Amino acid sequence: MKAKINRRKLLRTFKEVAAIYGPGKRERDVADYISSRLERLWPVSEDGAGDAIDGDAGNLLVQIEGEGEPVLFVAHMDTVEPCAGVKTKVEDGYVMSGGDTILGADDRAAVAALVELAEAAARMRARRPLELLFTVAEEIGLLGAKHADYAAVTGKMAFVFDASEPPGFAVVAAPGSELVTATFHGRAAHAGIEPEKGINAIKMAASAVATMRLGRIDHETTGNVGLISGGRATNIIPERAEIKGEVRSHDPSKLAAHVAHINEEIKKAAAESGGDAEISWTQAYVSYRLDEDAPPVALFRRAARAAGLEPKFVAGGGGSDANVLNARGIPSIVIGCGMENPHTTDERIAAASLEKLAELATALATTA
Numbered sequence: 564m565k566a567k568i569n570r571r572k573l574l575r576t577f578k579e580v581a582a583i584y585g586p587g588k589r590e591r592d593v594a595d596y597i598s599s600r601l602e603r604l605w606p607v608s609e610d611g612a613g614d615a616i617d618g619d620a621g622n623l624l625v626q627i628e629g630e631g632e633p634v635l636f637v638a639h640m641d642t643v644e645p646c647a648g649v650k651t652k653v654e655d656g657y658v659m660s661g662g663d664t665i666l667g668a669d670d671r672a673a674v675a676a677l678v679e680l681a682e683a684a685a686r687m688r689a690r691r692p693l694e695l696l697f698t699v700a701e702e703i704g705l706l707g708a709k710h711a712d713y714a715a716v717t718g719k720m721a722f723v724f725d726a727s728e729p730p731g732f733a734v735v736a737a738p739g740s741e742l743v744t745a746t747f748h749g750r751a752a753h754a755g756i757e758p759e760k761g762i763n764a765i766k767m768a769a770s771a772v773a774t775m776r777l778g779r780i781d782h783e784t785t786g787n788v789g790l791i792s793g794g795r796a797t798n799i800i801p802e803r804a805e806i807k808g809e810v811r812s813h814d815p816s817k818l819a820a821h822v823a824h825i826n827e828e829i830k831k832a833a834a835e836s837g838g839d840a841e842i843s844w845t846q847a848y849v850s851y852r853l854d855e856d857a858p859p860v861a862l863f864r865r866a867a868r869a870a871g872l873e874p875k876f877v878a879g880g881g882g883s884d885a886n887v888l889n890a891r892g893i894p895s896i897v898i899g900c901g902m903e904n905p906h907t908t909d910e911r912i913a914a915a916s917l918e919k920l921a922e923l924a925t926a927l928a929t930t931a
């Protein structure tokens with residue numbers, strides 16, 4: 564018989580971990596909670612990601628010995644704001660916050676399920692070796708995953724417990740994303756006395772944005788300008804303006820093509836008004852798409868059925884730690900945890916979803 568996760572204890576663990584303050588780069592108390600629960604049972608190590616990103620904690624790696632090929636389970640410790648003083652309550656089978664903070668089921672539901680899994684693991688028969696990677700600063704750019712110590716990781720495939728779909732769903736494809744900052748340089752002049760001498764940088768930025776194709780470009784590509792700033796006063800022709808935006812695509816060549824389009828519109832707008840523009844792009848994350856025979860997809864299918872769930876595979880629209888892991892050569896999918904309205908004060912999770920998540924984690928650990 565397989566060891567079962569204790570439902571009441573799981574719910575208690577979730578409430579405890581949800582109550583800990585821990586936005587990106589401030590995960591110290593979350594990391595200490597996990598260590599205090601697990602370090603008597605399994606080796607727990609912390610990498611240097613905290614120093615690398617100027618945070619107060621690194622990623623935690625819990626190594627659980629077993630038989631066969633090791634797999635990696637990932638959950639992030641940070642939550643978005645407002646996350647100070649989270650008070651949980653259970654109503655109509657749902658766990659929710661008091662309404663003035665997020666709940667933080669994203670991703671503390673996964674943290675709780677994995678802590679409970681680790682405590683139950685010693686009693687599970689025919690269990691493969693497990694590595695639990697609790698990452699920092701996922702919400703602010705996947706920084707923990709990007710700075711993790713992969714020399715210590717032996718898992719040949721990974722399951723990132725971080726999708727908002729219900730348990731049973733898995734995200735097997737995600738877009739790549741590039742972020743742009745463009746700074747337009749014009750020339751300042753008195754707007755009333757000698758406007759002829761000025762070159763208006765805000766006008767440059769505006770005409771660049773006006774001619775860019777933005778929004779949904781095609782079924783797998785999007786573009787956005789989300790920030791604009793510049794200027795000093797109404798009577799000064801602005802010499803500087805800045806825009807920030809992003810491009811996402813599931814298709815790397817479409818991503819590159821849309822990046823080129825945005826570059827062109829920026830340069831054209833600057834040139835037409837006699838100014839210039841500096842453009843800098845940074846890669847946020849790389850796209851991935853796993854086929855149906857990929858090891859984590861195949862294991863997920865078997866494990867979901869063993870847990871009484873019908874496996875469903877979807878493409879996602881955002882980045883997660885799985886983008887970083889896939890780019891590092893560890894085939895990874897993101898599994899649904901059942902959090903609803905994440906990143907809002909209406910966030911909630913069904914107690915039944917939390918239990919299903921823990922059962923699914925057990926099945927992934929033990930299904931042949």
Ligand SMILES: [Zn+2]
Pocket residue numbers: 639669670701725
């Ligand atoms: Zn998340």
